Amino acid sequence: xxxxxxxxxxxxxxxxxxxxxxxxxxxxxxxxxxxxxxxxxxxxxxxxxxxxxxxxxxxxxxxxxxxxxxxxxxxxxxxxxxxxxxxxxxxxxxxxxxxxxxxxxxxxxxxxxxxxxxxxxxxxxxxxxxxxxxxxxxxxxxxxxxxxxxxxxxxxxxxxxxxxxxxxxxxxxxxxxxxxxxxxxxxxxxxxxxxxxxxxxxxxxxxxxxxxxxxxxxxxxxxxxxxxxxxxxxxxxxxxxxxxxxxxxxxxxxxxxxxxxxxxxxxxxxxxxxxxxxxxxxxxxxxxxxxxxxxxxxxxxxxxxxxxxxxxxxxxxxxxxxxxxxxxxxxxxxxxxxxxxxxxxxxxxxxxxxxxxxxxxxxxxxxxxxxxxxxxxxxxxxxxxxxxxxxxxxxxxxxxxxxxxxxxxxxxxxxxxxxxxxxxxxxxxxxxxxxxxxxxxxxxxxxxxxxxxxxxxxxxxxxxxxxxxxxxxxxxxxxx
Amino acid sequence: xxxxxxxxxxxxxxxxxxxxxxxxxxxxxxxxxxxxxxxxxxxxxxxxxxxxxxxxxxxxxxxxxxxxxxxxxxxxxxxxxxxxxxxxxxxxxxxxxxxxxxxxxxxxxxxxxxxxxxxxxxxxxxxxxxxxxxxxxxxxxxxxxxxxxxxxxxxxxxxxxxxxxxxxxxxxxxxxxxxxxxxxxxxxxxxxxxxxxxxxxxxxxxxxxxxxxxxxxxxxxxxxxxxxxxxxxxxxxxxxxxxxxxxxxxxxxxxxxxxxxxxxxxxxxxxxxxxxxxxxxxxxxxxxxxxxxxxxxxxxxxxxxxxxxxxxxxxxxxxxxxxxxxxxxxxxxxxxxxxxxxxxxxxxxxxxxxxxxxxxxxxxxxxxxxxxxxxxxxxxxxxxxxxxxxxxxxxxxxxxxxxxxxxxxxxxxxxxxxxxxxxxxxxxxxxxxxxxxxxxxxxxxxxxxxxxxxxxxxxxxxxxxxxxxxxxxxxxxxxx
Numbered sequence: 017x018x019x020x021x022x023x024x025x026x027x028x029x030x031x032x033x034x035x036x037x038x039x040x041x042x043x044x045x046x047x048x049x050x051x052x053x054x055x056x057x058x059x060x061x062x063x064x065x066x067x068x069x070x071x072x073x074x075x076x077x078x079x080x081x082x083x084x085x086x087x088x089x090x091x092x093x094x095x096x097x098x099x100x101x102x103x104x105x106x107x108x109x110x111x112x113x114x115x116x117x118x119x120x121x122x123x124x125x126x127x128x129x130x131x132x133x134x135x136x137x138x139x140x141x142x143x144x145x146x147x148x149x150x151x152x153x154x155x156x157x158x159x160x161x162x163x164x165x166x167x168x169x170x171x172x173x174x175x176x177x178x179x180x181x182x183x184x185x186x187x188x189x190x191x192x193x194x195x196x197x198x199x200x201x202x203x204x205x206x207x208x209x210x211x212x213x214x215x216x217x218x219x220x221x222x223x224x225x226x227x228x229x230x231x232x233x234x235x236x237x238x239x240x241x242x243x244x245x246x247x248x249x250x251x252x253x254x255x256x257x258x259x260x261x262x263x264x265x266x267x268x269x270x271x272x273x274x275x276x277x278x279x280x281x282x283x284x285x286x287x288x289x290x291x292x293x294x295x296x297x298x299x300x301x302x303x304x305x306x307x308x309x310x311x312x313x314x315x316x317x318x319x320x321x322x323x324x325x326x327x328x329x330x331x332x333x334x335x336x337x338x339x340x341x342x343x344x345x346x347x348x349x350x351x352x353x354x355x356x357x358x359x360x361x362x363x364x365x366x367x368x369x370x371x372x373x374x375x376x377x378x379x380x381x382x383x384x385x386x387x388x389x390x391x392x393x394x395x396x397x398x399x400x401x402x403x404x405x406x407x408x409x410x411x412x413x414x415x416x417x418x419x420x421x422x423x424x425x426x427x428x429x430x431x432x433x434x435x436x437x438x439x440x441x442x443x444x445x446x447x448x449x450x451x452x453x454x455x456x457x458x459x460x461x462x463x464x465x466x467x468x469x470x471x472x473x474x475x476x477x478x479x480x481x482x483x484x485x486x487x488x489x490x491x492x493x494x495x496x
Numbered sequence: 497x498x499x500x501x502x503x504x505x506x507x508x509x510x511x512x513x514x515x516x517x518x519x520x521x522x523x524x525x526x527x528x529x530x531x532x533x534x535x536x537x538x539x540x541x542x543x544x545x546x547x548x549x550x551x552x553x554x555x556x557x558x559x560x561x562x563x564x565x566x567x568x569x570x571x572x573x574x575x576x577x578x579x580x581x582x583x584x585x586x587x588x589x590x591x592x593x594x595x596x597x598x599x600x601x602x603x604x605x606x607x608x609x610x611x612x613x614x615x616x617x618x619x620x621x622x623x624x625x626x627x628x629x630x631x632x633x634x635x636x637x638x639x640x641x642x643x644x645x646x647x648x649x650x651x652x653x654x655x656x657x658x659x660x661x662x663x664x665x666x667x668x669x670x671x672x673x674x675x676x677x678x679x680x681x682x683x684x685x686x687x688x689x690x691x692x693x694x695x696x697x698x699x700x701x702x703x704x705x706x707x708x709x710x711x712x713x714x715x716x717x718x719x720x721x722x723x724x725x726x727x728x729x730x731x732x733x734x735x736x737x738x739x740x741x742x743x744x745x746x747x748x749x750x751x752x753x754x755x756x757x758x759x760x761x762x763x764x765x766x767x768x769x770x771x772x773x774x775x776x777x778x779x780x781x782x783x784x785x786x787x788x789x790x791x792x793x794x795x796x797x798x799x800x801x802x803x804x805x806x807x808x809x810x811x812x813x814x815x816x817x818x819x820x821x822x823x824x825x826x827x828x829x830x831x832x833x834x835x836x837x838x839x840x841x842x843x844x845x846x847x848x849x850x851x852x853x854x855x856x857x858x859x860x861x862x863x864x865x866x867x868x869x870x871x872x873x874x875x876x877x878x879x880x881x882x883x884x885x886x887x888x889x890x891x892x893x894x895x896x897x898x899x900x901x902x903x904x905x906x907x908x909x910x911x912x913x914x915x916x917x918x919x920x921x922x923x924x925x926x927x928x929x930x931x932x933x934x935x936x937x938x939x940x941x942x943x944x945x946x947x948x949x950x951x952x953x954x955x956x957x958x959x960x961x962x963x964x965x966x967x968x969x970x971x972x973x974x975x976x
Contacts, residue, residue: 197743197744197746197747198712198744198748199746199747199748200746200747222705222784224740224743225702225708225731225736225737225740225744226740226743226744228705228708228709229708229709229712229744232678232709232712247785247786251705251783251784252783252784256705257705257784257786259786259789260704260705260706260784260786260789263677263704263706263786263789264677264678264705264706264709266677266679266680267677267679267680268678268679280790299779299780299782299783300779302779302782302783302784303731303732303779303782303783304702304731304732304737304740304782304784305727306727306737306739306740306743309739309740309743310760481970482970483968483970484968
């Protein structure tokens with residue numbers, strides 16, 4: 017039996033899940049030699065929220081990060097997470113912009129593109145897959161895993177076949193909410209191994225404490241690769257830790273043999289980085305949270321959500337909103353909850369609770385109903401569809417969403433020229449997604465938001481001081 | 497295939513592992529009806545550190561807790577954890593005291609005694625098992641699981657056979673450090689199922705993130721019972737959560753069907769209790785910690801240990817002390833690390849680092865070397881034995897440790913009489929183990945230590961402050 021291989025996610029999903037995507041390139045560099053020497057199947061090092069974070073918070077050029085990481089770890093294939101037609105944003109972009117983004121990424125040396133669509137609509141993946149293959153890179157198709165009456169093992173396997181038909185050289189089960197159980201993992205991997213001939217990968221999160229056991233079941237069923245991270249950017253809402261997974265496989269004929277000394281050294285390094293990112297980490301994300309088994313929403317979403325409700329003065333209605341989410345999701349054709357649909361469903365559930373069900377419908381929820389994100393897995397609720405069509409005066413569409421979009425690059429270049437900014441592809445695609453942040457970076461301005469929130473304690477602290485027996489009211493402010 | 501059953505540990509190991517054993521009886525009472533109705537195999541509700549905690553911190557009569565819990569949950573068998581000849585303390589007690597303790601426990605209605613010895617020396621279990629059976633109660637023999645060259649599957653199985661020969665009606669694998677891997681769990685359970693005919697139970701901790709997967713492997717191998725708790729007193733250094741374990745078994749023919757609504761209600765209750773016990777909980781204990789895979793020590797020990805080293809001004813030598821522990825353990829015949837041996841090995845490792853290896857040997861470590869805790873699993877290091885025999889002027893013994901002890905009850909009753917305290921068995925056995933605390937309780941005094949540690953910042957702190965060149969004695973109190 018072939019040993020199972022691990023992808024290491026510490027440079028992307030590890031800190032996206034546990035430290036709000038705030039790891040800086042300079043914090044990654046010292047780890048690259050060891051990460052590269054370990055011989056992982058892939059290093060997931062880019063994509064997802066990292067581009068947004070580079071621009072918005074870290075003041076880094078995200079494309080330069082690829083070059084730096086490739087230089088420091090040249091042997092192992094690097095992977096990035098791409099949201100299909102949404103690139104790394106929340107809505108569809110025209111084909112020419114998607115193609116330009118993938119070209120830029122490939123030129124910088126990115127090896128593998130993990131391509132997913134929040135609705136599992138193959139039409140939203142076509143352009144990305146074609147562009148990836150055209151650039152001579154590996155297209156890895158992602159099946160977004162979720163639980164609903166329409167998401168059967170057979171439906172997922174058929175979608176896996178679609179991905180291979182579209183040209184994907186590997187197929188991955190993307191269990192972003194950590195919901196997959198050992199039984200389903202076993203059945204789904206077994207079926208995929210029978211029906212498609214490319215490598216099968218399982219990517220999960222230990223949010224509800226299921227991932228490690230489901231990895232084992234998938235390994236029994238013949239999965240080629242599972243994805244792990246490194247403590248303290250592992251477990252909880254992130255991927256299971258590498259050493260933990262090796263311990264779980266001890267004595268198993270498929271147990272891989274990654275160098276423990278290097279792993280220990282990497283852990284020591286990342287412990288330090290984790291401490292540096294203290295402002296963005298939360299013990300709640302490190303622990304197993306079985307809540308998710310009831311609400312079936314991605315773990316990261318719950319904590320963001322709590323904050324969002326607090327800002328809306330709705331903190332005490334958290335449970336109500338959570339209970340509204342399955343209702344919204346069913347009405348929207350059981351869309352999987354993953355960026356951007358998790359945000360859309362969450363916001364709509366909040367609006368339903370605040371104003372009454374469907375009394376106020378957000379623009380993105382209207383767009384889902386009208387087919388602008390693609391075909392929903394199940395049908396949209398008929399009454400909701402009628403309501404939205406009436407409110408907006410528009411009819412639902414069935415074409416590929418991007419077919420409704422004009423090419424975007426010419427207008428982007430005009431805009432950049434007008435602003436006196438460079439008009440190259442990298443600038444254009446970043447500007448397409450993050451215009452404000454990209455312009456600031458290009459003009460050498462500080463990021464819009466501080467890299468770290470200001471610490472409490474910067475404010476003067478108040479004390480009563482008794483000095484030689486006499487009480488004084490004292491304010492103390494720490495001076496840097 | 498028979499469904500697997502769960503023991504629920506929330507009333508004992510759940511809060512012992514995650515909240516320093518500080519749950520009060522009144523915090524348990526509202527949960528009892530639901531816990532009882534769920535139909536668990538057992539409710540672990542007493543023993544271990546709970547008796548110490550009742551007396552030392554909570555100001556409760558521990559025997560009255562049994563009565564209250566049995567009254568509130570009369571249908572499900574209640575279990576307690578007993579340290580064999582050590583009862584619930586750290587050293588051997590005379591047979592008559594052990595027998596009296598078990599009689600008292602049985603009279604209060606305790607149904608199952610989980611009996612273990614830190615050295616897995618059957619002679620240390622004989623009296624407890626005999627007394628349990630004489631009282632008409634169930635004796636559940638515990639195999640302390642650990643990893644060492646002498647702890648083979650065959651050695652554990654032979655010890656399991658010894659337990660049945662001694663009269664145990666069930667045999668449990670007690671994996672107090674959460675070290676058992678799926679492979680070992682499978683092999684050990686399979687072998688035990690072949691060789692003994694009583695029910696086999698697996699008790700683990702999710703400290704290193706292995707327990708849930710190892711439970712699954714044990715269930716495949718035919719284990720009759722696994723032990724789970726309820727969030728937030730579950731996972732991490734405690735047992736896996738009940739709902740989580742049910743999710744992991746979804747679709748498995750052995751999956752049990754515990755009422756999810758009651759479990760949700762219990763969770764809501766225990767969330768509140770957990771919040772009330774905030775002073776004793778730590779996010780570090782809730783998360784998976786793979787450190788333990790390297791050091792093989794119980795999770796709770798690591799955090800206690802860090803504090804102990806801090807108090808000794810040795811905080812920065814934590815790693816050194818951890819690395820010394822396997823050395824100490826090997827020299828002491830590979831004793832398992834569980835109360836009290838974990839404390840003995842930890843303290844000796846600290847002394848070895850502080851003063852040089854074996855330059856100062858603690859009294860309990862000397863006693864282990866001299867056979868006073870029983871037969872060690874492997875032989876004690878010869879040079880160490882010679883050194884201790886020389887230092888103490890004593891020869892190692894090979895008899896059953898308790899055979900060296902005179903009966904204890906008559907002297908205990910004299911002492912109680914002298915103090916004008918009741919002389920009944922319950923008082924005598926508590927006084928034997930915790931004389932100071934028991935006397936305080938009986939005299940209606942407040943517990944020795946506060947139920948909750950005082951928060952730093954509440955008491956004014958004292959400083960010498962130099963203000964504009966002049967020294968002042970200053971007391972500082974923070975104002976909210």
